[in-house]
Amino acid sequence: xxVTDAGAVNATVRRPAAQTPFQRFVADYTESRLAxxxxxxxxxxxxxxxxAPWIVPQNPYxxxxxxxxxxxxxxxxxxxxxxxxxxxxxxxxxxxxVSAMLYxxxxxxxxxxxxxxxxxxxxxxxxxxxxxxxxxTESLIMRIVDLQLSFPAILVALMLxxxxxxxxxxxxxxxxxxxxxxxxRTVRGSALVESRKEYVEAARCLGLSNARIxxxxxxxxxxxxxxxxxxxxxxxxxxxxATLSFLGVGLPQTEPSLGLLISNGFQYMLSGEYWxxxxxxxxxxxxxxxxxLVGDQLRDVLNxxxxx
Amino acid sequence: MRRSKTFLTxxxxxxxALAAPISASAKDxxxxxxxxxxxxxxxxxxxxxxxxxxxxxxxxLVHFDEKQTPIPGxxxxxxxxxxxxxxxxxxxxxxxxxxxxxxxxxxLFTMGRAPNVENSPGSFALYVRGKTFTKVDDxxxxxxxxxxxxxxxxxLATIAIISQKAATxxxxxxxxxxxxxxxxxxxxxxxxxxGDRYVVVRNDDYxxxxxxxxxxxxxxxKTGPARVAALLAGDVDVIEEVPTTDIARLQxxxxxxxxxxxxxxxxxxxxxxWRDETPFITANDGSKIKNPLKDVRVxxxxxKAINRPAIVDRLMEKAAVPASQFLADGFFGVSKKLKPxxxxxxxxxxxxxxxxxxxxxxxxxxxxxxRYINDARMAEAVAQMFTRIGVETKVETMPPAxxxxxxxxxxxxxPEFSFILVGWGSGTGEVSSPLKSLVATxxxxxxxxxxxxxxxxxxxxxKAIDEALxxxxxAKRAEMLAKASEIAIEDVGVxxxxxxxxxxxxxxxxxxxxxxxxxxxxxxxxxx
Numbered sequence: 001x002x003v004t005d006a007g008a009v010n011a012t013v014r015r016p017a018a019q020t021p022f023q024r025f026v027a028d029y030t031e032s033r034l035a036x037x038x039x040x041x042x043x044x045x046x047x048x049x050x051x052a053p054w055i056v057p058q059n060p061y062x063x064x065x066x067x068x069x070x071x072x073x074x075x076x077x078x079x080x081x082x083x084x085x086x087x088x089x090x091x092x093x094x095x096x097x098v099s100a101m102l103y104x105x106x107x108x109x110x111x112x113x114x115x116x117x118x119x120x121x122x123x124x125x126x127x128x129x130x131x132x133x134x135x136x137t138e139s140l141i142m143r144i145v146d147l148q149l150s151f152p153a154i155l156v157a158l159m160l161x162x163x164x165x166x167x168x169x170x171x172x173x174x175x176x177x178x179x180x181x182x183x184x185r186t187v188r189g190s191a192l193v194e195s196r197k198e199y200v201e202a203a204r205c206l207g208l209s210n211a212r213i214x215x216x217x218x219x220x221x222x223x224x225x226x227x228x229x230x231x232x233x234x235x236x237x238x239x240x241x242a243t244l245s246f247l248g249v250g251l252p253q254t255e256p257s258l259g260l261l262i263s264n265g266f267q268y269m270l271s272g273e274y275w276x277x278x279x280x281x282x283x284x285x286x287x288x289x290x291x292x293l294v295g296d297q298l299r300d301v302l303n304x305x306x307x308x
Numbered sequence: 309m310r311r312s313k314t315f316l317t318x319x320x321x322x323x324x325a326l327a328a329p330i331s332a333s334a335k336d337x338x339x340x341x342x343x344x345x346x347x348x349x350x351x352x353x354x355x356x357x358x359x360x361x362x363x364x365x366x367x368x369l370v371h372f373d374e375k376q377t378p379i380p381g382x383x384x385x386x387x388x389x390x391x392x393x394x395x396x397x398x399x400x401x402x403x404x405x406x407x408x409x410x411x412x413x414x415x416l417f418t419m420g421r422a423p424n425v426e427n428s429p430g431s432f433a434l435y436v437r438g439k440t441f442t443k444v445d446d447x448x449x450x451x452x453x454x455x456x457x458x459x460x461x462x463x464l465a466t467i468a469i470i471s472q473k474a475a476t477x478x479x480x481x482x483x484x485x486x487x488x489x490x491x492x493x494x495x496x497x498x499x500x501x502x503g504d505r506y507v508v509v510r511n512d513d514y515x516x517x518x519x520x521x522x523x524x525x526x527x528x529x530k531t532g533p534a535r536v537a538a539l540l541a542g543d544v545d546v547i548e549e550v551p552t553t554d555i556a557r558l559q560x561x562x563x564x565x566x567x568x569x570x571x572x573x574x575x576x577x578x579x580x581x582w583r584d585e586t587p588f589i590t591a592n593d594g595s596k597i598k599n600p601l602k603d604v605r606v607x608x609x610x611x612k613a614i615n616r617p618a619i620v621d622r623l624m625e626k627a628a629v630p631a632s633q634f635l636a637d638g639f640f641g642v643s644k645k646l647k648p649x650x651x652x653x654x655x656x657x658x659x660x661x662x663x664x665x666x667x668x669x670x671x672x673x674x675x676x677x678x679r680y681i682n683d684a685r686m687a688e689a690v691a692q693m694f695t696r697i698g699v700e701t702k703v704e705t706m707p708p709a710x711x712x713x714x715x716x717x718x719x720x721x722x723p724e725f726s727f728i729l730v731g732w733g734s735g736t737g738e739v740s741s742p743l744k745s746l747v748a749t750x751x752x753x754x755x756x757x758x759x760x761x762x763x764x765x766x767x768x769x770x771k772a773i774d775e776a777l778x779x780x781x782x783a784k785r786a787e788m789l790a791k792a793s794e795i796a797i798e799d800v801g802v803x804x805x806x807x808x809x810x811x812x813x814x815x816x817x818x819x820x821x822x823x824x825x826x827x828x829x830x831x832x833x834x835x836x
Contacts, residue, residue: 064692264685270553271553
């Protein structure tokens with residue numbers, strides 16, 4: 001027995017209404033134990049990254065605290081200052097790897113989330129307008145989207161970085177440029193469907209403004225697919241940032257993100273000094289897998305077609 | 309250890325899969341380069357990998373031995389007739405690979421072509437310009453210049469002689485296809501597949517010592533660890549530029565032997581000394597200040613802040629020597645008086661305070677990543693050292709092509725950066741090359757200071773260099789060059805850091821004789 005509520009703001013409400021929508025969402029999500037663990041890990045990672053400056057023994061970006069004489073120490077070696085231990089060793093410049101990884105994680109996550117959110121806002125707005133206005137404007141916008149999607153993301157990002165230069169802000173600009181089109185396409189697809197529904201017609205009849213119909217009525221109904229795209233694209237943005245850094249074009253040498261740490265350690269692999277690449281690689285892998293797991297489960301939960 | 313072995317096998321397997329099927333017979337030699345030669349045309353690009361490759365097939369009038377001392381090549385002897393005229397006696401009985409005899413006409417033809425190659429990214433014009441070549445007889449050539457020119461043999465050691473018969477009207481592509489690649493050298497051209505492999509075979513009619521190797525296959529493998537893996541897997545016999553991180557491990561490996569030798573390359577820093585406000589230096593609060601690098605005390609302080617032994621030990625894995633000047637001991641024209649600046653952070657702080665910067669300033673150090681051995685890490689290490697004396701330094705590294713473009717002409721035809729890491733290899737094997745290019749006042753028309761990216765200018769030094777360059781007497785010139793080096797280093801026109809050591813690795817049973825010019829050539833590989 002299902003209730004079809006045409007005016008519903010949230011798509012998940014097509015269920016018997018003993019629970020609030022949020023409770024139902026939580027119940028659906030936690031059905032998968034793996035996804036639940038992934039979610040907890042994701043939160044833990046974010047918290048760790050957030051509080052990193054207060055828990056790590058060294059500020060790896062402060063060159064006065066880093067000494068080349070401490071470079072490439074094995075995991076478990078005490079620091080030269082004697083105040084702490086390099087539990088995961090140090091990298092080629094003498095940074096404590098635990099500190100460097102948590103700081104790198106901060107950058108990776110910040111870049112991923114920031115570029116994901118900005119690209120989403122931009123892409124969603126453009127997609128909505130395309131779907132709602134229709135006609136030539138829509139064709140034009142969607143051809144630009146097609147054009148954008150036909151270029152490999154890494155190539156466009158590389159070119160942009162070469163022009164803009166290094167820095168976190170520039171990386172975010174580059175990532176937004178290569179990612180907004182995914183959002184635009186997703187939103188336009190669902191907005192096209194939504195804008196032909198009765199509740200939109202009703203809103204028009206009430207004389208509501210275009211902006212209000214677009215953002216107050218259509219957008220909320222396009223959210224479920226958008227949320228899924230955000231999680232997947234955030235993971236993608238993180239790996240893209242790591243790739244750019246690995247290629248040596250992303251962030252300054254003295255402020256390594258995870259990708260740059262991996263790249264710096266890569267040359268020591270054959271010499272048996274595995275830890276410089278290995279641990280940052282592990283953290284990067286874990287972060288991306290965890291975000292993707294969460295994204296997958298969100299997709300399953302938010303997709304009405306998959307509802308049992 | 310277990311992990312690294314597994315990884316190594318994986319890399320080696322990947323290397324095998326990628327490698328073209330090359331059968332190894334007893335007298336084949338397979339060498340792996342760190343950079344890829346761009347042409348078989350010996351006049352196309354004055355670049356180490358190109359010069360090394362083409363010297364298998366082509367020869368010069370004057371050759372350099374492994375220490376870059378001029379020795380007879382296609383010319384058997386040379387002497388000065390007067391201050392402005394040199395005479396070269398050519399070797400008789402030398403045959404081109406197509407069988408025709410080598411004569412003075414080929415030399416004159418070569419000197420006409422070398423400076424005029426189409427689309428050349430780095431021309432040899434510099435070494436030919438200002439010289440008039442005349443034929444006296446079939447085996448005698450005279451060279452005249454407007455001014456006395458003592459470096460004639462060194463200059464001519466850079467120009468490969470090509471065959472007039474085979475190369476008349478030839479373009480770079482004709483050399484790559486082999487049509488014009490007719491030389492006099494110990495090897496004959498066989499195959500040129502750009503970026504993949506370059507093959508030469510033994511010239512059995514060679515005038516000199518016939519090479520041991522019947523066939524030489526040269527392949528570029530740009531990634532250091534992959535090069536090492538290829539050697540260990542037996543895919544290649546010789547590799548150049550062993551990554552410093554692997555040297556210690558390879559020394560303990562019974563399957564390989566190493567050849568290590570001093571290079572003609574010095575790693576140093578250029579400092580902006582011409583702008584009153586330099587774009588990448590600010591006060592600690594970010595506000596603009598007058599360019600501190602114009603003050604010799606600041607330059608001296610920065611030099612004192614660099615811990616050269618630590619760089620050599622920790623960063624270069626001992627594959628370097630702390631530098632005191634532009635070329636290491638043993639090269640022509642080096643000063644015996646100069647010693648590497650001692651590491652003295654307290655003295656550096658004192659000098660900074662005297663110069664009016666007790667709390668230092670902020671600076672960005674720019675450098676290439678991937679041009680010199682460990683260049684990006686070197687920039688980072690030096691930034692650490694500067695930060696410790698209060699000069700908060702950020703590092704920005706970029707791909708070499710981008711870096712050199714911006715460092716030379718990024719600010720409207722002028723150098724863009726304030727403080728850069730670069731290196732200089734002396735192509736002529738003596739001190740006048742770096743003096744002329746790096747610290748002489750920038751003057752394009754005179755060809756002076758062409759790589760002076762800090763625009764250091766010191767009239768006293770300019771005069772000393774000019775005088776040295778016009779002195780034909782070797783002993784006297786060496787002394788004058790040493791004097792000029794002392795002026796430049798004592799005034800800290802540039803900050804020198806270290807001389808590179810180059811490391812080759814061969815499979816056991818072979819031996820590579822290290823060369824200061826960094827060339828990897830088959831004739832330097834011998835059987836033990």
